[in-house]
Amino acid sequence: MSDAVPAVSGRDTLIRYLRDAGGVGILALAIFVPFIGLRLHGHMNGLALGYRPKLLAIGVVLAVLARVLVLIWQDRRVHQGRAAWRAARIASAGKYVTPLLLGFAVLLPLVPGIANFYIDLGVLVMTYVMLGWGLNIVVGLAGLLDLGYVAFYAVGAYSFALLAHYYHFTFWECLPLSGLFAALWGVCLGFPVLRLRGDYLAIVTLAFGEIIRLVITNWISLTGGPNGIYNIPHPTFFGLNFNLGGGAGTFSGFFGIDPDPKQLTTYLYYIIFFLALLTNWVTLRLRRLPMGRAWEALREDEIACRSLGINVRNTKLTAFAIGAMFGGFAGCFFATRQNFISPDSFTFIESATVLAIVVLGGAGSQLGVALAAVVMIGIPALLQDLSIYRMLFFGLALVIMMVVRPRGFVSTRTPSIALGRRKLISSELISEGHG
Amino acid sequence: MSTMLSLSGVTAFYGQIQALRGIDLTVEKGEIVTLIGANGAGKSTLMMTICGNPRARTGSIIYQGEDITQCAMHDIARKRIAHAPEGRRIFPRMSVEENLLMGAQVVKFADYDKQLALMFDLFPRLKERINQRGGTLSGGEQQMLAIARALMSKPDLLMLDEPSLGLAPLVVKQIFGAIRQLNRELGLTVLLVEQNAYQALRLAHRGYVLVNGAITMQGGGAELLARPEIKAAYLEGGH
Numbered sequence: 277m278s279d280a281v282p283a284v285s286g287r288d289t290l291i292r293y294l295r296d297a298g299g300v301g302i303l304a305l306a307i308f309v310p311f312i313g314l315r316l317h318g319h320m321n322g323l324a325l326g327y328r329p330k331l332l333a334i335g336v337v338l339a340v341l342a343r344v345l346v347l348i349w350q351d352r353r354v355h356q357g358r359a360a361w362r363a364a365r366i367a368s369a370g371k372y373v374t375p376l377l378l379g380f381a382v383l384l385p386l387v388p389g390i391a392n393f394y395i396d397l398g399v400l401v402m403t404y405v406m407l408g409w410g411l412n413i414v415v416g417l418a419g420l421l422d423l424g425y426v427a428f429y430a431v432g433a434y435s436f437a438l439l440a441h442y443y444h445f446t447f448w449e450c451l452p453l454s455g456l457f458a459a460l461w462g463v464c465l466g467f468p469v470l471r472l473r474g475d476y477l478a479i480v481t482l483a484f485g486e487i488i489r490l491v492i493t494n495w496i497s498l499t500g501g502p503n504g505i506y507n508i509p510h511p512t513f514f515g516l517n518f519n520l521g522g523g524a525g526t527f528s529g530f531f532g533i534d535p536d537p538k539q540l541t542t543y544l545y546y547i548i549f550f551l552a553l554l555t556n557w558v559t560l561r562l563r564r565l566p567m568g569r570a571w572e573a574l575r576e577d578e579i580a581c582r583s584l585g586i587n588v589r590n591t592k593l594t595a596f597a598i599g600a601m602f603g604g605f606a607g608c609f610f611a612t613r614q615n616f617i618s619p620d621s622f623t624f625i626e627s628a629t630v631l632a633i634v635v636l637g638g639a640g641s642q643l644g645v646a647l648a649a650v651v652m653i654g655i656p657a658l659l660q661d662l663s664i665y666r667m668l669f670f671g672l673a674l675v676i677m678m679v680v681r682p683r684g685f686v687s688t689r690t691p692s693i694a695l696g697r698r699k700l701i702s703s704e705l706i707s708e709g710h711g
Numbered sequence: 712m713s714t715m716l717s718l719s720g721v722t723a724f725y726g727q728i729q730a731l732r733g734i735d736l737t738v739e740k741g742e743i744v745t746l747i748g749a750n751g752a753g754k755s756t757l758m759m760t761i762c763g764n765p766r767a768r769t770g771s772i773i774y775q776g777e778d779i780t781q782c783a784m785h786d787i788a789r790k791r792i793a794h795a796p797e798g799r800r801i802f803p804r805m806s807v808e809e810n811l812l813m814g815a816q817v818v819k820f821a822d823y824d825k826q827l828a829l830m831f832d833l834f835p836r837l838k839e840r841i842n843q844r845g846g847t848l849s850g851g852e853q854q855m856l857a858i859a860r861a862l863m864s865k866p867d868l869l870m871l872d873e874p875s876l877g878l879a880p881l882v883v884k885q886i887f888g889a890i891r892q893l894n895r896e897l898g899l900t901v902l903l904v905e906q907n908a909y910q911a912l913r914l915a916h917r918g919y920v921l922v923n924g925a926i927t928m929q930g931g932g933a934e935l936l937a938r939p940e941i942k943a944a945y946l947e948g949g950h
Binding site for chain 1: 764812860
């Protein structure tokens with residue numbers, strides 16, 4: 277894709293389109309023949325090969341048409357000043373999007389007649405928003421690629437589950453402890469990886485996530501191994517539980533209303549909402565403190581940091597510890613929400629999902645991460661009706677995303693200090709490959 | 712004059728490879744000292760060794776009467792030795808002001824504004840670019856930013872590693888002019904590593920010539936400039 281749009285005649289354009297679209301058509305044909313054109317039918321005595329030429333033709337035509345549309349769209353885009361214009365547009369949009377999203381999040385469970393499913397989905401999305409924001413501290417701000425973030429999620433969850441199982445601790449007692457334990461494990465991970473960077477750091481953190489999971493799986497006498505831990509208590513509302521039986525000591529009994537599972541879901545929703553906001557608030561505060569600035573400087577250039585007198589070891593360890601702490605909080609919440617946890621909930625795919633949320637959102641951007649969590653978690657769940665085509669649409673969405681916004685939803689960064697007017701800086705304005 | 716920095720018998724290694732062989736070097740207070748030499752002679756290594764990375768294997772580095780040979784890199788930086796590393800190494804995604812703020816790790820908050828104003832006096836261009844991202848500056852501006860960032864810590868000793876790298880001659884002149892101004896007006900001590908031997912020796916009070924990790928010649932800037940072997944090795948073919 278060239279940056280300048282040369283003035284060409286309509287005929288030249290048409291030829292270019294035809295040539296390009298023709299190439300796409302041939303490519304589509306080559307790919308679609310085995311995938312769409314041929315079909316195996318099961319028979320009584322084996323398999324038979326069937327042909328679907330019509331469907332194949334439709335697929336190829338669609339691919340060609342899509343290519344033509346993309347070409348037209350590309351030609352219409354004004355290239356010069358696009359990045360700056362876009363940054364300004366995102367900035368102005370951000371002004372409205374943030375309060376709108378926040379208002380929507382606050383009011384979601386209060387919508388009259390809303391199904392429990394949607395509140396529960398909100399809880400799930402919000403959990404990932406919080407995990408995304410937590411990992412954003414490590415990956416987005418400090419630039420330390422962590423592929424084992426699920427380890428801290430697991431530590432938080434199992435801290436609560438075990439303390440509740442053996443010592444009957446409640447959720448509210450365990451919440452700070454879970455964060456603390458996770459932060460300690462964050463430091464434990466941080467020490468051996470102090471000297472590692474990039475790919476090597478990613479491999480060690482990946483292994484760390486697996487180690488935690490394997491220890492939990494195999495330490496059967498303590499954790500129950502693959503059987504997991506049952507009957508983890510739900511959180512209480514100032515001592516009131518959410519049992520559906522009603523009566524004294526329950527939420528519904530105290531307020532004299534009918535017991536409804538929605539009450540618990542709504543309560544859980546607001547807990548995770550509050551925890552997520554806390555994560556966000558702490559991150560935004562830290563960004564303006566020397567510690568947060570040191571994280572960002574570390575992401576940019578480690579050698580320069582050291583030559584300016586920044587203690588790189590402490591900076592990395594605090595990033596790991598604080599990021600892990602929020603993972604621990606989220607894990608504790610996960611345990612109380614699920615009632616039951618097992619090592620199956622803490623596989624590598626969780627780390628990958630959270631990392632995908634951070635990267636998709638635009639590493640370092642709080643709003644972007646929240647949007648990405650909605651896209652990555654909420655939309656696949658809502659698309660369940662599409663059954664087998666769900667992942668197809670999801671994949672398509674990700675491909676479009678890579679083409680249109682390769683640096684994440686929100687790739688601008690607001691300086692943490694500014695003389696006079698604050699100015700957004702678009703990452704598209706600066707060359708890649710630095711730092 | 713008292714001694715700002717003195718190295719005696721310093722050796723340094725990268726793994727098995729010896730990069731510095733018994734370096735003796737002194738920098739007096741208020742001096743500009745330059746270190747010249749060919750590619751791979753060990754100029755940058757010597758500077759990095761003073762900064763503590765890699766650490767000297769033998770010998771000692773005394774800074775203002777204090778032995779800093781075994782100090783950690785960030786501790787050395789906190790002793791008001793400012794270092795503008797080779798290749799500028801500014802923070803590309805942070806704004807100019809944030810870059811400068813990162814340099815002010817050790818100064819008190821009250822001094823920050825004063826120091827900032829001083830930098831804008833020295834490099835007015837940076838003031839125009841204050842809210843711009845470091846990575847969007849031109850090469851010369853980035854070098855100015857790197858020097859200004861190092862100076863934000865109110866250093867006693869400024870170490871510059873090839874500030875002329877990849878810059879147009881006019882910009883080099885500007886940068887060297889600023890170094891001279893800092894030295895004359897503020898009495899800043901400067902240790903300068905340079906490929907551009909002619910410019911560096913003209914600027915410096917004294918110079919050292921480094922060959923294969925060892926110092927082979929030293930003397931006043933003008934004196935070295937006049938020596939035929941320097942001319943032959945470093946100055947032929949323009950500057």
